[in-house]
Amino acid sequence: MPSTVTTLSLTDAYLHEVVRRLPARSRADVAQELRGTLADMTDDGVARGLPPEEAERRALEELGDPARLAEDYSPGPHHLIGPAHYHDFLELLRVLVPVLAGLFGGLTLIGRLFEEAGRESLAGYLALSLVPALGAAIQGALMGAGIAVVVYAVVERVEAAEAAERAETGAPEPPAEEPPRWSTAQLPPPRPERDVTVGELVWATIGLSFAFAAPFLLSRPLAREGALAGEPLLDPALWMPWVPLYLLLVAVSWGWELLRFFRRRWSWGLFSVNAVVDLAMAALLITVLRTESVVNPVLRDRGWVGEEFSRIGVAVVVVITVWDLVATFLACRRSIARRG
């Protein structure tokens, strides 16, 4: 009977599609029950005068999409992260992605800048430093996103499993299945708001690391061959006493960033300390620019760096300092005004 063979295989295919989506322990039972039902439904169809294949097909179509049927059998989280955790997930994502991207990218960039590879030309040197750093930053961002997804997907499943267990072992209790009432005691203690995010601290740290590394990077020889072999960009005579002072100020700036992070909120004291550090740094840089060569005199002799260098340098320092003072002033005033 070839027709029986085809209808059987259709049923088998259908049952397989349902059952493979169910927990292993209920598979055989569900399959056997549905098989019996389908046989009964087919018999009814045949009794109404349908050919067996047609009756079987109609029975299967009445049961409908196997995926939907399986979903009805095992309602559970068929999503990765549900509404209960979505917000916390986003918050974790916002921290992890910039932090890991910055960390990976920054560390790679610093490592590459101190490497010898590609030193023959400036473009090659920059490309060999920036491209891997960008790649590492993307990797860090993806890793951060991956960690956030895995953490909350696991939390979601563990909670669903616990709820299912509670439902199954809840036998001795009366059938009232009321969830525990929410009370204000469950409210987490209010967290003081913060003006500064972890991401900002990380970015500031990366920026200041570069500021710290700059004099060392600029003191490395530009080229190994040719007329300028062994000559750095920075005037070697500049080091004492200026560079240690500069490094000290960069370190103090980083200390201030840490202080701002742990204080959480802006204050006028915080603003004043930043203003003092800013002005000290500006005074140092302007003094250096006006009294020292800064760039290697070899380059000045070749006419590569002209007299306008120090004027442009001073203008840049002034603009950046004023900008930072205004920006921190506005941020501080806004934060204090918001608190009333």
Next chain:
Amino acid sequence: MEADLEDRDAAPHLQQLRRGTVVLACLLVLDEPRYGYALLRTLGDAGLDVEANTLYPLLRRLETQGLLESDWNTEESRPRKFYRITPRGVRVRDVLEAERLRLHATLSALPRPPRHTED
């Protein structure tokens, strides 16, 4: 046409209204053991159109909740799974039935303004 449109508006609400009644119907009927397809036909003959793909998962859920119990009958040519109500199921059924009667009475007794019939 008019009736069709009204049906479409009412369909989702009707579904909501009927959803809980299937559970009650099963619990009311299953004092006597029945297998899924027989139950489906009993309900259908009584005028409750329940889809097979709704009923079977529902029976299994009621079983895991301990409101129904089941036995495989393999004496006949076709093995069938027979469901029967448990003492716990009886308690739930009584609560649901009382609530159904209360709801019926409450809804009928709701104060309503005189109805405008649209022609």
